[in-house]
Amino acid sequence: MELKVNGKVYVLKVAEDTPLLWAIREHLGFTGTKFGCGKGICGACTVLVDGEPTRSCITPISAVRGKNITTIEGIPSSHPIKRAWIELQVPQCGYCQPGQIVEAYALLSKNPRASKEEIVKVMSSHLCRCGTYNRILKAIQRAQQ
Numbered sequence: 053m054e055l056k057v058n059g060k061v062y063v064l065k066v067a068e069d070t071p072l073l074w075a076i077r078e079h080l081g082f083t084g085t086k087f088g089c090g091k092g093i094c095g096a097c098t099v100l101v102d103g104e105p106t107r108s109c110i111t112p113i114s115a116v117r118g119k120n121i122t123t124i125e126g127i128p129s130s131h132p133i134k135r136a137w138i139e140l141q142v143p144q145c146g147y148c149q150p151g152q153i154v155e156a157y158a159l160l161s162k163n164p165r166a167s168k169e170e171i172v173k174v175m176s177s178h179l180c181r182c183g184t185y186n187r188i189l190k191a192i193q194r195a196q197q
């Protein structure tokens with residue numbers, strides 16, 4: 053099956069019910085996307101499928117046939133969201149941060165002027181065991197400037 057990831061087409065010989073997360077990490081080597089809960093709850097595995105944040109741990113590759121997948125590696129380092137994350141030193145352990153950044157990137161792509169309340173609402177679907185939520189909010193607001 054073909055998978056289009058970060059603008060490039062890859063041919064994978066794996067079962068169609070393989071979770072997208074495993075295809076991305078184990079077969080294609082995009083290890084920025086993380087495995088957390090494996091149940092669609094924590095958000096660590098979030099990637100974009102045709103621009104929509106998607107939990108790759110519960111998404112079979114058959115569901116993304118012909119679609120554009122963007123991982124954390126596909127967001128340019130020069131993008132304001134990544135720059136803000138670094139400037140404000142958001143991560144503590146860092147494990148959940150790729151999923152957080154991908155979600156924030158999608159949010160600002162759709163709604164560059166998202167209010168604080170809108171940001172908090174969207175980002176509340178992501179868990180951070182280090183509790184970096186305030187810095188995440190500040191970084192998204194910094195990226196809006």
Ligand code: FES
Nearest residue numbers: 088089090095109
């Ligand atoms: Fe996919 Fe937690 S690992 S949502």
